[in-house]
Amino acid sequence: MAPTYTMAGGKGPNSYSQHSTYQRALLEVAKEKINEAISTKLDINAASNRFNIADFGCSTGPNTFLAVQNIIDAVEQKYRKETQPKPDDNIEFQVLFNDHTNNDFNTLFQTLPPSKKYFAAGVPGSFFGRVLPRDSLHVGHCSYSLHWLSQVPKGIADGNSPAWNKDIHCTGFSKEVAEAYLDQFKIDMGTFLKARGEELVSGGLLFLLGSCLPDGGLIDQEELDSLNFPIYPAHVAEFKSVIKDNGCFTIEAFEKISHANEEMPLDPEFLATTNKVTFGGVLESRFGKEAMEKTMERIEEKCPEILPQLANAKPGMQYFIVLRRI
Amino acid sequence: MAPTYTMAGGKGPNSYSQHSTYQRALLEVAKEKINEAISTKLDINAASNRFNIADFGCSTGPNTFLAVQNIIDAVEQKYRKETQPKPDDNIEFQVLFNDHTNNDFNTLFQTLPPSKKYFAAGVPGSFFGRVLPRDSLHVGHCSYSLHWLSQVPKGIADGNSPAWNKDIHCTGFSKEVAEAYLDQFKIDMGTFLKARGEELVSGGLLFLLGSCLPDGGLIDQEELDSLNFPIYPAHVAEFKSVIKDNGCFTIEAFEKISHANEEMPLDPEFLATTNKVTFGGVLESRFGKEAMEKTMERIEEKCPEILPQLANAKPGMQYFIVLRRI
Numbered sequence: 001m002a003p004t005y006t007m008a009g010g011k012g013p014n015s016y017s018q019h020s021t022y023q024r025a026l027l028e029v030a031k032e033k034i035n036e037a038i039s040t041k042l043d044i045n046a047a048s049n050r051f052n053i054a055d056f057g058c059s060t061g062p063n064t065f066l067a068v069q070n071i072i073d074a075v076e077q078k079y080r081k082e083t084q085p086k087p088d089d090n091i092e093f094q095v096l097f098n099d100h101t102n103n104d105f106n107t108l109f110q111t112l113p114p115s116k117k118y119f120a121a122g123v124p125g126s127f128f129g130r131v132l133p134r135d136s137l138h139v140g141h142c143s144y145s146l147h148w149l150s151q152v153p154k155g156i157a158d159g160n161s162p163a164w165n166k167d168i169h170c171t172g173f174s175k176e177v178a179e180a181y182l183d184q185f186k187i188d189m190g191t192f193l194k195a196r197g198e199e200l201v202s203g204g205l206l207f208l209l210g211s212c213l214p215d216g217g218l219i220d221q222e223e224l225d226s227l228n229f230p231i232y233p234a235h236v237a238e239f240k241s242v243i244k245d246n247g248c249f250t251i252e253a254f255e256k257i258s259h260a261n262e263e264m265p266l267d268p269e270f271l272a273t274t275n276k277v278t279f280g281g282v283l284e285s286r287f288g289k290e291a292m293e294k295t296m297e298r299i300e301e302k303c304p305e306i307l308p309q310l311a312n313a314k315p316g317m318q319y320f321i322v323l324r325r326i
Numbered sequence: 327m328a329p330t331y332t333m334a335g336g337k338g339p340n341s342y343s344q345h346s347t348y349q350r351a352l353l354e355v356a357k358e359k360i361n362e363a364i365s366t367k368l369d370i371n372a373a374s375n376r377f378n379i380a381d382f383g384c385s386t387g388p389n390t391f392l393a394v395q396n397i398i399d400a401v402e403q404k405y406r407k408e409t410q411p412k413p414d415d416n417i418e419f420q421v422l423f424n425d426h427t428n429n430d431f432n433t434l435f436q437t438l439p440p441s442k443k444y445f446a447a448g449v450p451g452s453f454f455g456r457v458l459p460r461d462s463l464h465v466g467h468c469s470y471s472l473h474w475l476s477q478v479p480k481g482i483a484d485g486n487s488p489a490w491n492k493d494i495h496c497t498g499f500s501k502e503v504a505e506a507y508l509d510q511f512k513i514d515m516g517t518f519l520k521a522r523g524e525e526l527v528s529g530g531l532l533f534l535l536g537s538c539l540p541d542g543g544l545i546d547q548e549e550l551d552s553l554n555f556p557i558y559p560a561h562v563a564e565f566k567s568v569i570k571d572n573g574c575f576t577i578e579a580f581e582k583i584s585h586a587n588e589e590m591p592l593d594p595e596f597l598a599t600t601n602k603v604t605f606g607g608v609l610e611s612r613f614g615k616e617a618m619e620k621t622m623e624r625i626e627e628k629c630p631e632i633l634p635q636l637a638n639a640k641p642g643m644q645y646f647i648v649l650r651r652i
Contacts, residue, residue: 050459092459096447101438105431109450112427119459121422122448124435133376133418133445 009060009104009281011111024063025259026209027143031070033253034207037322038074041252043138043203044082051075052137053118054096054199057145058126060107065116068095071139071207072118093118098131100124126150128132128191132199140196143209149230150188153180189242193323197248200325206249208321209257212239233316249323257320267288271307272300333560335386335430335607336525337437350389351585352535353469356646357396359579360533362650364400367578369529370408378463379444380422380525382518383471384454386433391442394421397465397533398444419444424457426450452476454517466522469535475556479506481549511558515546515568519649523574526651532575533646535583539563559642575649583646597633598626 033036053071056063079091097108101124112120125131127142128150156177196206213235236254243251276296285290379397384390398419405417422602423434427450438446451457453468454476522532539561562580602622610618 048463080647094459094462101435102432103436105448106428109427112450118448119457122431122435122450124438124448131445133420133460136376136420304459 007062009107013109021288025069026257026318027063027067027070029257029259030129030207030209033255033257033320033322034070035077037205037207037252038071038139039078039081041076041322041324042075042141042205044078047281049091051091051139052094052096053139054098054123054132054137054141056098056131056140056142056196057148058097058099058103060104061111063143064097064108065111065113067141067143068118069113071141078151094121095119095121096121096132096137098123098127098128127187127195130195130198134198135201135284137196137199138201138204140200140204140206141209141295142207144211145157146189146192146208146210147212147231147233149181149184149232151184152230153184156180179230182234182238184230184233185238186242189234189239190246193243193246193248197246197313197325201326204325205252206323206325208323210319211316212236212319214256215315236317236319239321240318243323248326250326251321252324253320253322257318259318271303272296311321330379335433337433340505346396349520350392352583352644353389353393353396355583355585356533356535359581359646360396361400362377363531363533363578364397364465365404365407367648367650368401368404368531370404372399375417376420377417377465378420378422379465380449380458380463380467380468382424382457382468382522383474384423384425384429384434386430387437390423390434390467391437391439393467393469395439395442396445397467401465409457417629420447422447422449423460424449424451424453426452448492453521454514454520456524460524461527462528463522463525464475464527466526466530466532467535468533470537472515472518472536473538473557474533475507475510475558476517477510478556479510491642508560508564510556511560511564512568514584515560516572517650519572519574523572523651528651531652532648532649532651534645536645537642538562538645540582540643562643562645565645565647569649574652577647578650579646579648581646583644585644597629598622601625 053068053075055064055068066119072095075093076091095118097105097120099105103124104120105124108122109120123131127145200206211233215236240251240254243249276299280292280296283295289294379394379401381390381394398421401419402417419442423431424547425431429450431448431450434448435446449457453471526532537559539559541562566577566580569575602625606618606622609621613621
């Protein structure tokens, strides 16, 4: 089985669920924008009184619960305005939480908000492929997930390839490596959009949030540091180009969005813990628990040295994209 | 949180997934009957080219995978006969695996058949209540689950109640205890049918399989032995009465069904392991791991003593019920 990249499960001190406030901040800022897009751009005629929402790359919570509740609030508000529901004719929501098959769905299910007013379902499988029946989805959401590629690009781990990346941390700039990553991004984003295009009803919306790079300039230090994992923070133009090539969607919004945690001071403890909950699981599955723990100790030791480099890196950009299914 | 009753998770030697061949035997015998019911009684006009199947009380597999594949095979066969699909117009299946929130869904997802041709989703929550949107389900299935009640009946654990059941193993017959269990069964089966009635489309089918008791006669020894858990093997007449009271379904079939493992020799090892994977989790969550393990040791010691009693017990009956949503 190809390795898949999931966040650290459970609810303990080293779990993703305890260390995802950075990602949460973006959702809080995006709430108003999502509300507005649903109010003005969603076609609810197609939806009848059943409404399906999916979060692609949901991880274990709690951020996903906030994200889907924001969407539900906005849809309910729109229904109240635009329809005259009879007392027994209230809309019913089904929320489909999608992530890799080895995501910790048990923790996700056990921490579902007790007051939730939707039917919850977990959908295991890579979002770089179909995970839902066609024409079954009204709103899709994907936050801080699309920088993960489906695999390390071809050649990166091949000693005979010009794109070979020998070191654990990429130590210099390589055109071949960058091109290999961009090619993989185009393939993956293309299959992501093709799959969502089949799953979404006509007039349905797809919200994409996360980090990318503003156009212009060279690859930045932060990107180089993450090149050993299948992570690629695309440039804005690269993103737009793949969406247009797909042809199923109109781009209703493509905005830079700021959030409170963006300027978070990069202290060693924060950086070490973030690395652990994000990459620890992958390292453990490849090299074993002991090797993972030793690596994490080293990262913690090295943090003070790495921090000045990160501080000099070209800043990324938090994006908010609204696509509408034609 | 009220205790819920789930089978032992994981894939190890003491897991339900390794010890459910008894339950599997019934599915194998039921395959032909399910095929026939789908062929003659399912209304596929309502289904369009999306078809949703749910298994209520799915546990961790692998039995549930066999059950849903049998249903899919039958539906595909019916479609091939009755419709003229265009090449791009093939039917798409979504399978909704339902069980308690603390069921081990991680194991379920990680052992999904690699060759499956359906979209899988896990649905956490008690089936004694709605877990799916209305009119969203075409075929429901529930095997060896409906003998579990939603709770230990009221009074059973109350020292001042005439239905008080003091012992860990019920040592004698009590009319009050039996009535309390029957009342709880009626409530639970009623809410089960009400929920499925809302979830199923008109013309959809509900398959119920499991153990019950033939009509007539007193409560049997096996039932008495299980009275400390919320388990109730209903009599046929009790079952039928609740279905009629609900009013949403026609009874298309209510049959005794035999399977290969029915006459399985009751050896101590089989009995001890069955107890462990079925009740071990509940005991552990109530009394702790140590107490659970000691109890299981005792059960293993006591097995030779209990076996002759079980051999004299009135035999149960494996049922196969087909309900059709009016």
